[in-house]
Amino acid sequence: MYIRLPSPLKLLIVSVLKNVELFRITHRNKQCIAIKFRYNYALKEYIKRFNGTNWSTSKGFFYFYYSETKKQEFTNHLKEGGYAVQEKNTIKTTSEVIKEKNAKQLLTELTKEKVDVLKRYIKYLEGKRLSSSTVSVYSNFIHEFLRFHSSRPTKELSENDVRIYLEWAVKELKYAVSTHRQIISAFKHFAYFYPMCAINPEKLQRPRRDKKLPVVLSMEEVLRLLQVTKNLKHKVIIAILYSCGLRVGELIDVELNSFDFSRKQLHIKLAKGRKDRYTTIAESTYPLLRQYYQAYRPKKYLIENPKGGKYSSASIRSFLKQNCKLARIKKHVTPHTLRHSYATHLHENGVGLRYIQALLGHSKPETTMIYTHVSTRDAHDIKSPLDVALEQNLIPDNNNKKLTISPLFLPDNPNKS
Numbered sequence: 001m002y003i004r005l006p007s008p009l010k011l012l013i014v015s016v017l018k019n020v021e022l023f024r025i026t027h028r029n030k031q032c033i034a035i036k037f038r039y040n041y042a043l044k045e046y047i048k049r050f051n052g053t054n055w056s057t058s059k060g061f062f063y064f065y066y067s068e069t070k071k072q073e074f075t076n077h078l079k080e081g082g083y084a085v086q087e088k089n090t091i092k093t094t095s096e097v098i099k100e101k102n103a104k105q106l107l108t109e110l111t112k113e114k115v116d117v118l119k120r121y122i123k124y125l126e127g128k129r130l131s132s133s134t135v136s137v138y139s140n141f142i143h144e145f146l147r148f149h150s151s152r153p154t155k156e157l158s159e160n161d162v163r164i165y166l167e168w169a170v171k172e173l174k175y176a177v178s179t180h181r182q183i184i185s186a187f188k189h190f191a192y193f194y195p196m197c198a199i200n201p202e203k204l205q206r207p208r209r210d211k212k213l214p215v216v217l218s219m220e221e222v223l224r225l226l227q228v229t230k231n232l233k234h235k236v237i238i239a240i241l242y243s244c245g246l247r248v249g250e251l252i253d254v255e256l257n258s259f260d261f262s263r264k265q266l267h268i269k270l271a272k273g274r275k276d277r278y279t280t281i282a283e284s285t286y287p288l289l290r291q292y293y294q295a296y297r298p299k300k301y302l303i304e305n306p307k308g309g310k311y312s313s314a315s316i317r318s319f320l321k322q323n324c325k326l327a328r329i330k331k332h333v334t335p336h337t338l339r340h341s342y343a344t345h346l347h348e349n350g351v352g353l354r355y356i357q358a359l360l361g362h363s364k365p366e367t368t369m370i371y372t373h374v375s376t377r378d379a380h381d382i383k384s385p386l387d388v389a390l391e392q393n394l395i396p397d398n399n400n401k402k403l404t405i406s407p408l409f410l411p412d413n414p415n416k417s
Contacts, residue, residue, distance in 0.1 A: 020047075020078060024066065026173070027056060030133070031066040031140035033074070034059065045307060046081050050074055052132075055314035057321070067122065067136040114146045117154050117194060124193040129274070138186035144169070145187075158198035162187055181206045213373055214340035215331050222341060228326040234319050236285075236292045237303060237311075241335055243282035245342035245360055247272065248313045248335035254302045261286070268361065277361040343371045 020043070023034040035053070037043055047053060050073075052064040064070055110118065121142055125135045148165045149157055166183065169175050175183070184206045191201035217225070222242055229235045241251055250271050258267040265278045298304045303311040316335055324333045331337070339360070346356050357368040 022071070022074075025059075025063070027059065027063060030137055032063045033066050033071055035062040035064075035074075046078075048305070048307065048312075049309070050077050051309075053312075055312055055318070057314065057318040065133050065136040066140050067132070068119070068139075069122070070132070070136065110143070110146055110150065114150075114154055118143055118146065121190060121193055125189060128189075137182060138189060141183045141186040142190050154194070155196045156198060159200050159203045162199060162204065177207050177210050181209070214344075214370065215333065215337050216344045217329065217331065217333065217337060217341045219345060221327065221329050221331075222338070224327045225323060225329065229319075229323050231319070232288075232292055232295055233303065234323070236288060237316055238320070238323075238338065239282075239285050239288060240302070241338040242342050243285055244279045245339050245346075246279070247339060248316055251303065251316075251335075252301070252310050252313060255300055256298060256302060258302075271361050273361075273363060275361055275363075277358065279359050340371075343368070347371050 021036045023036065025032050025034045027034070034056075035047060037047075047062055050064070052070065053062050054064065055062055064074065118139065122135060122139045125138055130138070145162070145165050146154065148168065149161055152161070166180070169183070170180060184204050187199065187204055188201045191197065191199040191204070226235060226238055229238055237251065240246060240254075241248070244266055246254075246268070250268050253269070254266070255269075258269065259281065260267065261281065264281050264283065266281050268277050268279060271277060296304075299308070301310055305311050313335070320333060320335060324331075343356055343360055346359070347353070353365065353368050353372070356371065357365055360368065362368050
């Protein structure tokens with residue numbers, strides 16, 4: 001049973017279950033369903049058993065990536081656990097108040113025809129074997145677009161309608177450049193899936209990426225982080241993320257049979273882009289891994305939830321943030337920061353970019369090239385022309401003093417008034 005309530009795009013109560021409220025949100029630039037409930041240990045543990053549930057420390061709730069299929073699966077999961085459907089009043093937040101006026105005016109429920117198109121679009125994406133996260137994100141953008149142009153038949157929509165929607169979304173919803181690029185990808189797929197519409201995919205242009213340099217920890221900071229991490233499982237997570245250069249999702253998926261200690265290799269299976277790769281295992285982690293295995297006895301995955309199954313990426317982000325404070329690291333550190341640090345330190349230690357590309361699993365060498373901009377290996381050997389000019393002492397000094405630019409040591413200026 002779903003409750004139809006007039007609510008904004010950013011925060012939409014899509015259904016309410018006994019003791020459980022589901023909210024539509026945008027979290028980390030992805031469309032998600034937030035799960036809120038009055039604290040109950042049994043209910044909390046039952047929700048954690050649902051495949052795909054994450055915990056957000058900053059927001060204080062569980063969530064999963066949005067798709068109609070996933071939402072229905074979660075609803076069924078709750079019903080199977082004995083949680084009945086019941087209605088409650090809408091709860092408004094600051095985010096809701098900000099977007100309510102525009103969202104109510106511009107967004108309406110989909111017609112039956114558009115619902116059918118959206119469902120078939122989701123099946124099309126799944127048929128292309130895109131990840132569940134990608135399917136969820138792309139389908140949500142198209143859902144948003146169809147609601148925005150609810151008064152027009154789907155067949156009449158063109159790239160000009162896409163432009164109008166994007167202008168609204170970027171201005172009102174403050175979508176980042178990375179999100180904007182995802183939206184264009186979603187529309188390109190939609191145009192090929194639904195050629196009856198007037199959207200020409202060749203005319204859809206992605207904005208240029210932001211050329212931001214990644215945050216990188218020094219080797220000393222990494223060691224300090226490991227030293228302050230007392231929890232054995234947390235220490236293993238940090239050590240493997242850094243020493244193997246893994247994405248957090250890859251670490252969560254690592255199984256015990258992925259380790260080949262005789263060859264010092266870790267097999268990463270079906271990573272980003274559905275690619276397998278091998279990365280090296282640091283010998284210094286062997287005693288730590290042995291101690292961890294004896295203490296926790298994981299059954300399938302290297303890092304497991306206390307109740308079994310995969311560990312939560314949100315939990316990793318949470319304890320990493322706390323431990324960085326203990327290590328007096330003021331940089332914005334995420335699990336991916338450890339991967340950036342791994343690649344940068346490899347380059348500084350003389351490892352070629354081609355090998356780093358293979359270890360990281362990058363498809364294009366251009367992606368790996370970014371680490372040449374944050375590496376200090378070659379920068380240490382480059383002298384500023386100012387230092388060269390001062391060393392050559394181009395301005396003769398009668399007292400044979402070495403020229404500097406410090407006011408305390410500059411020679412007297414005979415023209416000084």
